[in-house]
Amino acid sequence: MKRKLMIIFSFCLLCFLFVFSTNCFADRWLDSVISFDRPEGSSSEGGPASNALGANNSTYVSIDIPETLILAFTDNEVIDGTGNDLYIYEVDNGDSWIDVWASADNISYTNLGQIKINYGFDLSAYGLTTVQYLKFVGVDNGGGSAGFDLDAVEALHSRDIGTGLPEPASLLLLGFGLMGLAGARRKIKK
Numbered sequence: 001m002k003r004k005l006m007i008i009f010s011f012c013l014l015c016f017l018f019v020f021s022t023n024c025f026a027d028r029w030l031d032s033v034i035s036f037d038r039p040e041g042s043s044s045e046g047g048p049a050s051n052a053l054g055a056n057n058s059t060y061v062s063i064d065i066p067e068t069l070i071l072a073f074t075d076n077e078v079i080d081g082t083g084n085d086l087y088i089y090e091v092d093n094g095d096s097w098i099d100v101w102a103s104a105d106n107i108s109y110t111n112l113g114q115i116k117i118n119y120g121f122d123l124s125a126y127g128l129t130t131v132q133y134l135k136f137v138g139v140d141n142g143g144g145s146a147g148f149d150l151d152a153v154e155a156l157h158s159r160d161i162g163t164g165l166p167e168p169a170s171l172l173l174l175g176f177g178l179m180g181l182a183g184a185r186r187k188i189k190k
Helices: 002-022 167-189
Strands: 032-037 061-063 068-072 076-079 086-090 098-103 110-115 119-121 133-138 148-155 158-160
Touching: 061 068, 061 133, 076 148, 133 148
Parallel strands: none
Antiparallel strands: 032 068, 061 148, 068 133, 076 158, 086 119, 086 148, 098 110, 098 133
């Protein structure tokens, strides 16, 4: 009876840990707003900077001159792969220009150039191997909503920089492993 209960308990625990851990893997979309320098008098069209996070869904933030927006991948980083590695989605497709900068450390940035439409970047063309931060600097105020209408940024090639399993779950697994070893040792001694 005890053995049957232990098997059922172990199975339930493994199912719980699997479900819990699958929610911890990185996705391919930008996750975090680091800063948004929106000086007084600049446009506030398109909504908050957080509208540019997650998958492209037609919610956007307008970035006009002289605004600067810094966004980050927090659970993954863009890596250099075959072809384009990074794709930027713009809602109105061509109203305004934006200056795009990329960084691995949020200190040293490389200019990727100016765009005004949906655009893909190949990191190797800029001498980059990884990118975790993107800086967008407004260049003009054109279009129906003043500025570049940033919808989303997608990592076409990325790697997870998280742990995969959250810390409490890994500690729980370690604890059960140690309990199993202790139980096996007791059984051997008998």
